Amino acid sequence: MEVRTRFAPSPTGHLHLGGARTALFNWLYSRHNDGKFVLRIEDTDSERSTQESLKTILESLKWLGLSWDEGPFFQSQRSAVYKAHLEKLINERKAYFCYCSHEIIEKKRKKALTEGKTPKYDGHCRDLDVFHPDKPAVVRFRTPREGFTRVDDLIKGEVIFNNSELDDMILRRSNGTFTYNFVAVVDDVDMRITHVIRGDDHLNNTPRQVLLYNAFGYTTPAFCHVPLILGQDKNRLSKRHGAVSISNYKEMGYLPQALVNYLVRLAWSYGDQEIFTLSELIEKFDLSHIGKSAGVFNPEKLLWLNSYYIENSSGSYLVEQIFPILKNKYPGPFQKEYIEKIINIFRQRCKTLVEICEKADFFFTTPSSYDIKAVEKFLTPGMEKILNNLIIKLSHWDGKDSSMLENIFKVIVENENIKLLKLAQAVRLALTGRTVSPGIYETIEVLGKEKVIERIKRIIEYIN
């Protein structure tokens, strides 16, 4: 049978790390099995669903490279399907109308919670067996009062729930819209989903859903509840732990492959391997190597992975990725070739694209100030003469031959009997305004002879 998985976000916010990972697992599993990956938008809550959220979720999925084969399907547009299913349940007396007011139930619920009891609908309307077309009503599922419901989970194993723990859940709200547990089941059946891979937090919902499958006479899909991602304080990951949405990471200069690689390794493993290409993941991914316990999000490891991919991605790819960030920060125009050279001298020193943009500022603007302490330390009285000498020598340089460039420095250092450190730092200050930068020779080469000479002249004027 064809493997069909789905990702079913509700458009009530950004795509966050946890959601991205379940999307990724679903996507990988379908790809691994030559199956289909379905995208479904769970927007039955019209109040909280927004177009804005939908847009960023779709963008994030695309950015991560998680393409879907079918959909997006919108639950808000599928009420006919739900209605038909609901009628079936009502006709078979498996669901009933409930006229209890929201306020009273809410009151009872809060009371139970404060008393430390499990709040449950008391079943007031369960056996009333009346129908008031004019009164507002919800439709509830007639949950079996006795017996057990078993959930066979691919990760957690067999989990048994006592039906007496479950109450009569609402299938349709009084405003006519349908609720999650109901539509999720109908849709998963209708879309022929074979594997439901989702967050751990849904495990407690699963027996209710299984009961619905049974009520309809449908067979259940395979369930696979993936452990959650926790923040450093071991609480469920949320905004207060800092950046949690995929779009945040894009803005901060992370590469999609780094996110994918990080996310997949949180909970899943393949022996000692840490780095995976996408095709490797598709080939190797399986459900049986997903761990059972929740994992703490480790931003440092993500950063490391990002620096790995920055170091190992092609220059042209990185140019493409960094372009929007660059445009945002410096006035153009930008030449591809120039950008690529800059990336190549920063790729081993930066962990994000944004960091490259920041550290490479002197390639786009002339330094407006100099590190005062460093000026005192390296631009000592004798240096002016030496720098002028360097300017003369540089003017005879062809601008390309790096060994010749190194030789220019070497000769000066020998003749003047100074340390290379001192010369290099003085020049670095002139070119960048700082004492930290990529290697001085490569910096000179990329910046270009004219600008280098100009900036050295500038700093000579500055010290005078």
Next chain:
RNA sequence: GGUCCCAUCGUCUAGUGGUAAGGACAUUGGCCUCUCACGUCAAAAACACGGGUUCGAAUCCCGUUGGGAUCACCA
């Protein structure tokens, strides 16, 4: 609080009855060096606890403790 899930270095994890408990991130130190990085070498660092089962348990069972999830006319 009820129910459910979980438990190997600080963190992510390998491990499926017999290992010197392995790798990675982070940390610390050395080397490399024009600064910063990269790289490289090394170090420190874990089986939550208590009972069983077994010739033998990180691995199996039970309990304790700890952590998490969930208990909506949200999904």
